[in-house]
Amino acid sequence: MSEDHNYKSLSKKIVNWYKKNARNLPWRHTTDPYTIWISEIVLQQTTVQQGLEYYNRFIKAFPDVNTLANASEDEVLKLWEGLGYYSRARNLHFTAKHICQDLDGVFPTTYKELLKLKGVGPYTASAIASFAYNLPHVVVDGNVIRLISRLWGIEEAVDIKPTLSRIAEIGTQLISHQEPSVFNQAIMEMGALCCTYKNPSCDKCPVSASCVARHNDIIASIPYKSKKIKKSKRYFYYFHIIDNEGYTIIHKRSDKDIWQGLYKFPLQEVSGFDVDPNASFIGFNNHDIDTYKSRIFKQTLTHQYIHAQFCIIKLPYSVAEIDNPAYIISPNDKLSSFAWPKIIDLYFKDLSITLF
DNA sequence: AACGCGGGGAC
DNA sequence: GTCCCAGCGTT
Numbered sequence: 489m490s491e492d493h494n495y496k497s498l499s500k501k502i503v504n505w506y507k508k509n510a511r512n513l514p515w516r517h518t519t520d521p522y523t524i525w526i527s528e529i530v531l532q533q534t535t536v537q538q539g540l541e542y543y544n545r546f547i548k549a550f551p552d553v554n555t556l557a558n559a560s561e562d563e564v565l566k567l568w569e570g571l572g573y574y575s576r577a578r579n580l581h582f583t584a585k586h587i588c589q590d591l592d593g594v595f596p597t598t599y600k601e602l603l604k605l606k607g608v609g610p611y612t613a614s615a616i617a618s619f620a621y622n623l624p625h626v627v628v629d630g631n632v633i634r635l636i637s638r639l640w641g642i643e644e645a646v647d648i649k650p651t652l653s654r655i656a657e658i659g660t661q662l663i664s665h666q667e668p669s670v671f672n673q674a675i676m677e678m679g680a681l682c683c684t685y686k687n688p689s690c691d692k693c694p695v696s697a698s699c700v701a702r703h704n705d706i707i708a709s710i711p712y713k714s715k716k717i718k719k720s721k722r723y724f725y726y727f728h729i730i731d732n733e734g735y736t737i738i739h740k741r742s743d744k745d746i747w748q749g750l751y752k753f754p755l756q757e758v759s760g761f762d763v764d765p766n767a768s769f770i771g772f773n774n775h776d777i778d779t780y781k782s783r784i785f786k787q788t789l790t791h792q793y794i795h796a797q798f799c800i801i802k803l804p805y806s807v808a809e810i811d812n813p814a815y816i817i818s819p820n821d822k823l824s825s826f827a828w829p830k831i832i833d834l835y836f837k838d839l840s841i842t843l844f
Numbered sequence: 845a846a847c848g849c850g851g852g853g854a855c
Numbered sequence: 856g857t858c859c860c861a862g863c864g865t866t
Binding site: 684 | 865
């Protein structure tokens with residue numbers, strides 16, 4: 489029962505467990521708010537395993553806020569390519585410029601001020617406040633939600649505000665005021681390594697004796713989420729236009745849709761691949777041009793199933809003759825310098841093997 | 845409050 | 856296939 493939970497004792501056990509079992513991760517060796525900020529944004533909705541290499545590359549390319557602020561959005565997105573949730577990279581760049589231009593290059597030092605930064609929400613503000621400044625703001629991420637909801641036997645949906653608020657209150661009671669930074673690392677690490685979603689290691693858990701979910705044998709049903717995701721299907725014909733001088737047409741995605749800020753070929757979205765591609769919207773008549781159709785590429789996103797097929801159009805003249813201000817003309821051998829969605833990157837990889 | 849945003853991994 | 860991951864901005 490929750491009244492039996494001794495916050496101080498639980499907190500101490502969690503921290504002690506961490507000191508013996510912590511992974512050696514690069515962002516744990518610094519109190520530099522910039523570095524910590526980068527790590528936290530990279531790791532949002534991302535596993536440590538997937539984010540680690542991106543973090544290292546990012547810090548190497550942009551070692552301080554000034555370097556990041558002076559980079560172009562394309563450079564930032566290129567480094568982010570393949571990591572997903574690209575608004576994180578755009579907001580990161582926006583906030584770096586904001587800090588340099590409006591805050592004299594000085595990182596905010598309070599939770600409240602951190603929260604005002606674009607891309608920084610309650611979790612990230614708490615993380616920076618605790619890891620950089622040792623302030624006692626508890627982090628509530630997926631790991632913490634899982635650990636606390638099980639420990640306290642919270643069966644209510646954890647994806648609604650009242651439950652989240654209760655979990656945050658419990659975390660606030662738990663957090664060590666001597667070493668809030670270590671406690672925050674510890675409770676997340678516990679969730680990530682011990683109190684895992686599937687097959688948690690209760691036998692190695694330092695607080696399993698206090699775990700209500702374990703006591704009531706309801707671990708598998710906690711945390712409970714009420715929202716269901718609906719996936720739609722989308723079919724993309726991309727027109728890869730290659731002219732007689734080694735150039736092709738691309739453009740930057742700017743509409744409110746997936747992959748904003750990344751690049752694409754001229755695109756025709758259809759209701760299914762039983763519909764034939766029709767390049768007339770970019771001024772081509774399919775019958776006049778030597779065309780090749782790629783295999784169908786598939787990618788699953790959180791809310792969408794994407795299908796893509798690439799129609800190669802080989803032009804007997806120069807693409808410079810095509811007048812459209814939205815288009816960017818790129819040499820074929822420079823295409824890899826742009827940031828592409830995964831599904832187009834897969835096409836490039838296929839292309840290098842099968843065609844050229 | 846509900847929704848959409850990527851990609852990889854565990855099971 | 857399902858669900859998750861150092862969440863957030865928008866509507």
